[in-house]
Amino acid sequence: MSQELPFRVVCLAGPSDSGKTTLVERLVPRLADHGRVATVKSIHHDIEIDTPGADTHRHRTAGAETVVGVTPELTFDVTTRGKRDPPDRPDGDAVLEGETDDPELRALADTLExxxxxxYAFVVVEGFSAAPLPTVLVGDRDPSAVGGPVVGRGADDLETLVETIRGLDPLVDRG
Known part of the structure; x- marks a missing residue:
């Protein structure tokens, strides 16, 4: 697969327990047939993903803004700049409409960059319903409650959703 595939992003928006994560689990392997896939999950409460006392946790609490852990099977990074305090964009260019005024959108834009x-060829974003991204509505979410254009519904045929996502305009022009 070529690394030069367009960068396409889709948001899945819906109420809690509406099936967003289940849809992510179904979409990711199908999209992976067409390019590298990453996911982004909006979490509305703080969680500790790095075990207190572990070396990586100690690096972070010592003041590192980003800590990268490399294990035999996984590589992970923990960055201290979440939704409450995302980094400022040095060049001032917004990736997402409205991001300069909204810290949550700035954090998402930084992650997408x-x-x-x-x-990555595809990113499936779960949550961030205010983001101005092409959106698949899951459950009973009203189309007026999302920030981007509605491109599908969670109840749509899986292959139809995959083809819709593959046909989205790229978020970033790599040309």
């Missing part, structure tokens, strides 16, 4: 730079 990193994933684009890493060569």
């Amino acid at each position: 990193r994933l684009e730079a890493r060569g």
Whole structure:
């Protein structure tokens, strides 16, 4: 698969327990047949994903803004700049409409830029319903409650959703 595939992003929006994560689980393997896939999950409460006392946790609490852990099977990074305090964009260019005024959108835009730079073809975003991204509505979410254009519904045929996502305009022009 070529690393030069367009960078396409879709948001899944719906109420809690509406089936968003289940839809992510169904979409990811199908999209992976066509390019590298990453996912982004909006979490509305703080969780500790790095075990207190572990070396990576100690690096982070010592003041590192980003800590990268490399294990025999996984590589992970923990960055201290979440939704409450996302980094400022040095060049001032917004990736997402409205991001300069909304810290949550700035955090999402920063994440999407990193994933684009890493060569992903697709990103499936779960949550972030206010983001101005093409959106698949899951459950009873009203179309007026999302920030992007509605491109599908969670109840749509899986292959139809995959083809819709593959046909989205790229978020970032790599040309």
